[in-house]
């Protein structure tokens with residue numbers, strides 16, 4: 408019942424507005440090494456914990472957590488579009504098992520995922536359809552959100568189920584660390600923007616393009632130091648990484664308000680890493696390595712990558 412973990416930041420700005428060549432080369436080297444590890448491991452099942460950026464999940468019915476029993480990638484920015492090979496029966500069993508463990512989770516037979524899921528699968532496996540994959544959505548952008556502790560416990564419950572399958576499992580966390588790209592907030596939105604956050608599925612190509620251009624413009628302003636975006640927070644990012652590696656339950660002390668204050672509104676994507684480590688922790692003691700960390704303003708990201716495995720397997 409082996410398990411491996413890979414966590415990494417995502418950014419849709421890769422290929423639109425890149426950092427200096429030496430940084431880009433280093434990130435691509437780290438990504439290639441992670442992909443080699445994954446391909447050598449050859450997982451029988453991938454569980455990817457991913458956020459969504461108002462592409463698949465909206466306030467018309469916003470769950471804190473949702474397991475996909477069938478899913479499609481929308482292909483925003485440069486990410487791949489198309490169906491994910493989801494083992495639906497296993498997803499349903501997973502949801503039943505998590506609910507039986509007192510963690511309330513939704514189930515979707517028509518999940519839409521965006522770059523927050525697709526980019527991790529592409530980087531780590533070379534495509535969307537290389538391995539059977541169960542996507543697990545964690546609300547990381549639409550308040551109110553569950554506690555960070557709840558993401559850890561969700562991960563743990565999923566890990567207990569996975570360990571019973573006997574499968575060679577890879578868990579992925581996609582997102583974070585500190586960052587605050589220009590994603591609107593319902594509380595301060597105009598009526599028109601609010602409607603988009605409540606029921607904004609299936610943007611027209613024009614609206615999609617305008618949205619992507621806004622993100623690229625924001626990245627340029629952020630890198631130039633103009634505008635008033637939340638700063639990246641390398642010290643906070645590194646402290647978080649350290650907790651994952653050596654004292655996972657300590658993340659329970661991080662309140663949602665403190666995450667927003669210290670890391671920015673999209674720093675809530677760290678929930679995906681916490682859930683992935685929670686799943687790994689269900690298998691016993693583990694060893695984690697930090698493969699990369701650097702604040703990359705061009706990508707609006709405190710950009711990190713880690714991998715981990717049970718101590719017995721290391």
Ligand SMILES: O=C(O)CCc1cccc(O)c1O
Nearest residue numbers: 417418419460588590706707
């Ligand atoms: O398209 C959006 O809504 C925001 C995209 C976005 C930008 C920078 C870093 C991210 O992690 C991210 O997801």
Ligand SMILES: [Fe+2]
Nearest residue numbers: 523582673676
């Ligand atoms: Fe994101």
